Amino acid sequence: MKEKILVKKKILIVDDESLIRWSLVKTLEGWGYVPVEAATSAAALEAFEAERPAAVLLDITLPDGSGFDVLREIKERSPETVVIMITGNVDVGTAVNSFRAAADDFIAKPIDFNYLEGLLRRLLPADPSPAMEHRRSSRRPQPPTGLDEIVGKSLAKDSIIKFIRQAAAAGNTSVLLQGESGTGKELVAGAIHSTSSRAAHPFVAVNCGALNPNLMGSELFGHEKGAFTGAVARRSGAFERADGGTLLLDEIGDLPPEGQVTLLRVLQERRFERVGGEKAIAVDVRVIATTNRDLKTEVAQGRFREDLYFRLSVMPFVLPPLRERGEDVLLLAEHFITTLGAQVSKAMRSLTPEARDALMKHPWRGNVRELRNVIESALALENSDQITLEKSLMLDSTPAEAPPKETAADAEQTYTVEDGGALLPEGVKFDDLAKPEKREAILEALKRFGGVNDQAAVLLGLDTRHRLRRRIEKLDMGGEVKNLYPRKGRQKLQKRR
Known part of the structure; x- marks a missing residue:
């Protein structure tokens, strides 16, 4: 006598042949499951929405459509639901199409009930064990971890x-x-x-x-x-x-x-x-x-x-572009070397000095996504334990466009940027602040927006970075800005002088 399942689970049977449905219903009941029947695509989706079964036995050929369409709809609604395709014609194409459409497995007609029982026991354990919960959660689309x-x-x-x-x-x-x-x-x-x-x-x-x-x-x-x-x-x-x-x-x-x-x-x-x-x-x-x-x-x-x-x-x-994040480029590259290298079983240790220099000079128009792709390509091409500029670092050599020179018209252009928390009290203008408060406000704005830019200026009520740089000069804050942003800040302030 077969051991019965202790926790009853619903299983939806979708097949237009009444005899097959009847035999599956009787067999599943004997194993301790609760069967639900449907003979068409429409009835299947309606029953799925109403019953939310743990598994679906789904015929590929249905009178009002393809079982693959039903499969895709079920997986979109509930990725963790187990779906087993039923087919009367087993071949390589059927198997490939089933798995491409995200089916968990497939079984041929006439149905081998011993095989089906083992399949269900493997895909639907009787108890909601930690392994089962992990399996189900791994199927759900997850946002980045944090x-x-x-x-x-x-x-x-x-x-x-x-x-x-x-x-x-x-x-x-x-x-x-x-x-x-x-x-x-x-x-x-x-x-x-x-x-x-x-x-x-x-x-x-x-x-x-x-x-x-x-x-x-x-x-x-x-x-x-x-x-x-x-x-x-x-x-x-x-x-x-x-x-x-x-x-x-x-x-x-x-x-x-x-x-x-x-x-x-x-x-x-x-x-x-x-x-x-x-x-x-x-x-x-x-x-x-x-x-x-x-x-x-x-x-x-x-x-x-x-x-x-x-x-x-x-x-x-x-979000700031990668070219404005300084040596984060190298830290991100090393992060991708570690994570992507593990996926392809390559234990890369480092970048050569020439490769590091090339990464720092690259304009990164595609930002972090481009950097990830470059490292992934390098891991595939490199055979040594280091990523080298000559052999594997495939960088677009097209030089970055020079930033446009600021004109009088630029200085008069205004922007509006809302921030999560205002810097200045309501109704208070930047020029009304005492000198120490002005310095503190400027430093906070630069930190929030990553440097001397229009967003930081707007947060201070100064409209443009041109006016912000003037206030920095008047307050003799050039040294502090250089320490915060040694490259970008120094270039801009020297240019202004």
Whole structure:
């Protein structure tokens, strides 16, 4: 007599052949499982949504569609659910397609019940052991682990860590992360989530640039069964899946105008309706938006709604490009050598002096992402225990463009930057401060934004870095700025003199 499963689990059987369903139902009941039946794709997704089974036995060929489509939909809704494909034609192609579509395994007809029992016992242990819990959690999309992922020792890196902590403590406040491509905006978003009180809840990411305009509402807010052609079952959208946690709206600057209007309403009301639905659904979601565009410019040119910008940028932060992070370049390179080297079983020890020098001089237009790719390529090409410039360091030799010279027009250009915490009391101007307070305010602004730049100037109410440099000279702070930023600060101040 077979040993019965002590903890009863639901298993959804999806097959259009009633005899196969009947035999599976009787067998699964005998093993202690609770079987649920469906004969079509539509019925399968409806039953899955209602019953949330621990496993699905899914026929590849169904009367109203492909079992692979059902598989993909199930895995999107619940990555930890075990799905075993059933096929009447076992070949290499079937196996490859099953695993490519993220199936856990497959079994052939006629079904070998002894094999199926072993398969279920392996994939669905009777007790929720630590190993099972680890297996399930490893399937869920996870954000970056936290502050340990932010590598470096520069003041710019310190400002990033400080902002992550401020944002994590801010609870529900919307965050807008701006910066060039590859600067780590998604990494920072994940760190904010994983160090916040929402860490135990979902982290859901949506690429706004990849949204199909015709399906945008469904992707963000879900849809009801029959809402449109192909809506064979009710589906939860990104906002609903992120309830209690964090929703990352990646590349928010690419969101089309109609999507901006809808998003603004949801952010204001914190409720929405699924496409084809009438019931308002309330959610508790913290929104973090990222973009490599200058949204202020997008607003000025009419491509991005100003009201949505203000709604998203309650806590804004601009991530510094890698070329402004000094020797963080080398620390990041060493980090990637260690982590990527372990993945390819290569124990690289170091970079040659020539390679280190080349990394420091490179413009890094692709920022941290480009550096990671360069190191990954070098590990694949290098056969010695060091990464060398000549053999393996594949750097684009195109020189970086020289920064444009500041003109009188630049000096008059104004910017607006909101910061997580204001430096000056409300109604107080920088020039009204006493000399010691001016010095302290300047140093704090430089630390927050990584040097003498327009953002630091705006924080002080000085509008441009041109005016900020004048105040630094008047206060005789050149030496302090040089110590904070030995290269960039010295070059700019000498140029000004």
